[in-house]
Amino acid sequence: MAVTGGVLVLYLVAHMIGNLKIFLGEEDFNHYAHWLRTIGEPAVPHRTVLTLIEVVLGLSVVLHMWSAVSLGKRASHARPVKYQSKKKSHAQGYAVHTMRYGGVIIALYIVWHLLDLTFFVVNPKNSDATPYERMVSDFDPSRWYITVWYVVALLLVGLHLNHGIWSAFQTLGLRTPRSHRALRGLAGAVAAVVTLGFISVPLSITFGWVS
Amino acid sequence: MKLTLRVWRQSGPQDKGAMVEYKLDDISPDASFLEMLDVLNEKLIADGGEPIAFDHDCREGICGMCSLVINGTPHGPERATTTCQLHMRKFKDGEVIDVEPWRAKAFPVVKDLVVDRSAFDRIVQSGGFISAPTGTAPEAHSTPVPKPDADRAFEAAECIGCGACVAACPNGSAALFLGAKVTHLGLMPQGQPERWDRVVSMLDTHDEEGFGGCTNTGECTVACPKGIPLDVIGRLNHDYLKATAGGKKRA
Known part of the structure; x- marks a missing residue:
């Protein structure tokens, strides 16, 4: 959970920084998308690095989900009879209690996101358009519901990271009484920066700040 | 105080069990939660019924026997307090109070609110000990321990093994209990010889x-x-990662 989650967090940070290129203009953004496919050329063939990233990422997602499912299964075996009394404890805040259902929603969101901007199945444009055109038409003001869907999913990602990053340090035994506050702060800061960075792109397009 | 109790009644390990409602009047706000149950049990016995079985021993918050989930919270609403040290003044007059046993597969219900916690004993037997000659008490100052370590070890040693951590955990995990034992013994010089094998065997037993x-x-x-x-x-x-991936484990 912790190791695969760590890989995914690092990817998210890189992906978020890449997305922000949209604010540098159409040419920069398209150039960035092209560069991703040509890293290391001509030493390595076209799309080598990107494919490698995709493989590591896919593997991490699968193993992350597998860990979550096995933990969930163990949990239901460990308590076959449930409590009658309904209580809501948020010992470490609300985020902890969104990890499982939130994770499922995030997984569904990733499927949509791939169909949208990787395979162009649910995107208004197709593979003839430039990446910039696809982004801008995707979050067009007339398609505000797509923007809402992205924002909701990204807020869930933020909650997921807020607990997940801290929890990963604890799982890897890197948390000591002294580093507790620092690690909590780090988790909160990374979660906030990643979420706001991602959300800023669809919102800016929908509100017409980027066109 | 007037109270309505909804108590888990289960005649034996095989019985399905259900919540049963009891009405109580005239409970002193100064009574402890267990004394309140004593009053109810005396009433039940006087009426020819079966008293509610619940675990208790010292009633001063140090033995770890009392084990009630009160309104969905192990040991009730007051922080850092065992059920026996919880008083009825923490509840409102006329309140409906749910009382349930610890819920975990590893803690099967024996009867009513009594659960079998010998799983914890087996975890301790698998590694929660140090090897030291007994019978001769060494001079306490002969083994110096840094004060911060001693304080942290003492904090962990406060664990009374009641199992509230398991009862509260949405995953039914005993990680806090394990952590308390491993921290308590692992911070002391006397706990070093078994340190790496202890964490692995205690965790394995926990999972089993x-x-x-x-x-x-x-x-x-x-x-x-x-x-x-x-x-x-x-x-x-x-400690677990260091023992396994770090290769510190001997056995």
Whole structure:
């Protein structure tokens, strides 16, 4: 959970920084998308690095989900009879209690996101358009519901990271009484920066700040 | 005080069990939760009924026998307090109070509110000890321990093994209990010889007993009547990784 989650967090940070290129203009953004496919050329063939990233990422997602499912299964075996009394404890805040259902929603969101901007199945444009055109038409003001869907999913990602990053340090035994506050702060800061960075792109397009 | 209790009644391990409602008037707000149950039991006996079985021993918050989930919270609403030290003044007059046993596969219900916690004994037997010659008490100052280590070890040693951490955990994990034992013994010089084997065998026994996996929700430390901090789980994971991946384990 912790190791695969760590890989995914690092990817998210890189992906978020890449997305922000949209604010540098159409040419920069398209150039960035092209560069991703040509890293290391001509030493390595076209799309080598990107494919490698995709493989590591896919593997991490699968193993992350597998860990979550096995933990969930163990949990239901460990308590076959449930409590009658309904209580809501948020010992470490609300985020902890969104990890499982939130994770499922995030997984569904990733499927949509791939169909949208990787395979162009649910995107208004197709593979003839430039990446910039696809982004801008995707979050067009007339398609505000797509923007809402992205924002909701990204807020869930933020909650997921807020607990997940801290929890990963604890799982890897890197948390000591002294580093507790620092690690909590780090988790909160990374979660906030990643979420706001991602959300800023669809919102800016929908509100017409980027066109 | 007038109270309505909804208590889990189960005649034996095989019985299905159900919540049964009891009305009580005239309970002193100064009574402890267990004294309130004593009053109810005397009434039940006088009426020719079967008294409610519940675990208790010292009634001063140090033995770890009392084990009631009150309104969904192990040991009730007051922080860092065992059920026996919880008083009825913490409840409102006329309140409906749910009383249930610890719920975990590794803690099967024996009767009513009594659960079998010998799974914890087996975890301790698998590694919660040090090898030292008994019968001769060494001079206490002959083995110096840094003060911060001694304090942290003492904090972890406060664990009374009641199992509230398991009862509170949404995953039914005993990681806080394990962490408390591993931290307590692992910080002391006397605990070093078995340190790396201890963490592995205690964790293996924990998993064999059917406890769940920790996801760091933090519910355990909130429910713990001794306020064992969550960082003992960080130490547990640290020692476990060092013992296994780090190759420190001998056996």
